[in-house]
Amino acid sequence: MTATHPSTAEVWDWLSHVPDPEIPVISLTDLGIIRDVAWDDETLVVTVTPTYSGCPATTIINLDIETALRERGVEKLTLKRQLSPPWTTDWISAEGREKLRAYGIAPPIDGTAADGRIVARANRMAGGNLAVACPRCGSTKTTRVSQFGSTPCKASYRCDDCLEPFDYFKCI
Amino acid sequence: MPSLPDMTTPDVAELARSAAAHTHHTEIPKPDAGQEAFFEVLLRLGDATLILGHRVSEWCGHSPALEEDIALANVSLDLIGQTQMWLGLAGEVEGKGRSADDLAYLRDAWDFRNLLIVERPNGDFGHTLMRQFLFDAFHFELLKALQGSSDPRVAEIAAKASKEVAYHLERSSDLVIRLGDGTDESRRRMQDALDALWAYTGEMFVADDKDREVAAAGIAPNPESLRAAWEATVRDVLGEATLTIPESTFSHKGGKNGVHTEHLGFILAEMQFLQRAYPGCNW
Numbered sequence: 001m002t003a004t005h006p007s008t009a010e011v012w013d014w015l016s017h018v019p020d021p022e023i024p025v026i027s028l029t030d031l032g033i034i035r036d037v038a039w040d041d042e043t044l045v046v047t048v049t050p051t052y053s054g055c056p057a058t059t060i061i062n063l064d065i066e067t068a069l070r071e072r073g074v075e076k077l078t079l080k081r082q083l084s085p086p087w088t089t090d091w092i093s094a095e096g097r098e099k100l101r102a103y104g105i106a107p108p109i110d111g112t113a114a115d116g117r118i119v120a121r122a123n124r125m126a127g128g129n130l131a132v133a134c135p136r137c138g139s140t141k142t143t144r145v146s147q148f149g150s151t152p153c154k155a156s157y158r159c160d161d162c163l164e165p166f167d168y169f170k171c172i
Numbered sequence: 173m174p175s176l177p178d179m180t181t182p183d184v185a186e187l188a189r190s191a192a193a194h195t196h197h198t199e200i201p202k203p204d205a206g207q208e209a210f211f212e213v214l215l216r217l218g219d220a221t222l223i224l225g226h227r228v229s230e231w232c233g234h235s236p237a238l239e240e241d242i243a244l245a246n247v248s249l250d251l252i253g254q255t256q257m258w259l260g261l262a263g264e265v266e267g268k269g270r271s272a273d274d275l276a277y278l279r280d281a282w283d284f285r286n287l288l289i290v291e292r293p294n295g296d297f298g299h300t301l302m303r304q305f306l307f308d309a310f311h312f313e314l315l316k317a318l319q320g321s322s323d324p325r326v327a328e329i330a331a332k333a334s335k336e337v338a339y340h341l342e343r344s345s346d347l348v349i350r351l352g353d354g355t356d357e358s359r360r361r362m363q364d365a366l367d368a369l370w371a372y373t374g375e376m377f378v379a380d381d382k383d384r385e386v387a388a389a390g391i392a393p394n395p396e397s398l399r400a401a402w403e404a405t406v407r408d409v410l411g412e413a414t415l416t417i418p419e420s421t422f423s424h425k426g427g428k429n430g431v432h433t434e435h436l437g438f439i440l441a442e443m444q445f446l447q448r449a450y451p452g453c454n455w
Contacts (some may be wrong), residue, residue: 053332054253082327083257088336147343148243152250152336156239172335 032091218258221295352413
């Protein structure tokens with residue numbers, strides 16, 4: 001029997017239905033962490049990139065990918081980790097950003113990743129906070145409470161208009 | 173007379189060829205001196221992030237504010253994640269089949285190569301942040317340089333980690349300024365922390381033969397080359413924090429060669445307990 005394996009497009013589609021374990025409203029493909037899907041003979045090779053090096057969700061993500069693909073009948077599967085180029089929030093899809101906002105997490109603002117330079121810090125100190133819009137009321141009058149939020153990828157903010165606290169998906 | 177059964181003459185030449193081929197395959201390449209130095213330098217990287225990650229995690233559930241508690245735990249998480257990559261690569265370079273976990277849990281204090289500053293006790297919140305800031309400023313410069321490593325595995329780990337460390341440095345700088353240029357009480361505590369930790373910063377920039385060997389191969393920077401940029405950051409932030417940099421240039425040393433303070437053993441006793449008591453335990 002010659003096994004006819006599903007096309008890579010089909011596999012991409014399946015993966016677009018696997019939710020992120022921490023933020024279940026967005027999928028793994030929305031998050032931009034699936035780097036490649038390819039067949040090596042009869043083995044399906046899925047290349048995944050970690051978001052943060054210590055993110056505890058990484059193991060769960062691999063397990064979820066494996067479960068989803070096994071359910072679709074994939075028998076031979078290899079998950080490859082790819083570090084380079086490192087994941088960036090710029091790879092979160094437009095659709096993913098909208099889903100984040102609707103869920104109550106302010107999506108990352110492109111090009112604002114911390115570069116750790118004192119110049120950047122000084123500018124920020126002088127100019128106040130980034131204009132992160134409140135995902136609830138849309139106001140840009142918001143204040144950063146902490147650079148680190150409920151997960152490594154988020155910062156804690158508070159809206160100065162509606163007074164609600166919210167998470168901001170920070171840029172890396 | 174019955175003839176003896178035919179003896180097949182073994183093809184001696186073929187046997188010799190296969191024996192030679194076999195020997196060739198099982199021969200384990202001896203790590204050259206360069207590889208040994210590379211392994212050591214990787215331990216210095218991974219042990220620093222491991223021990224600091226563990227130290228900072230001791231704050232979990234004890235911080236003065238919920239946000240700070242979460243932030244400290246997240247910084248630990250980043251550092252432990254980076255440890256997995258550095259020690260994983262160290263095991264690969266060593267070539268003896270040791271995993272990152274083996275290196276973290278099954279070595280004793282004298283085999284650890286971390287800088288002494290990261291094993292210093294946490295002290296109060298201000299002390300922890302001052303230690304973090306002094307290390308972050310160094311870590312940031314180190315990772316920036318490592319991104320240009322001649323070894324692509326080193327370069328890609330550094331590229332990943334430096335994005336995270338940029339946030340660590342940003343946060344610790346902000347807090348050192350806020351607390352230094354804060355109340356009399358917070359300023360006093362930050363100055364005490366700086367005075368106590370200053371003598372542990374010099375070790376970051378001392379190069380030994382291993383550092384020089386790895387630097388010559390383009391794998392990692394010579395630590396001496398990182399001092400100027402570190403000093404610029406430190407002077408800038410501490411100045412804004414209205415703190416006074418101690419004049420003494422005395423420096424404690426030894427961590428990079430396995431000579432540690434009495435504190436490391438206690439960290440390992442806690443961190444390694446499970447694997448020591450229940451070898452191979454998994455969950």
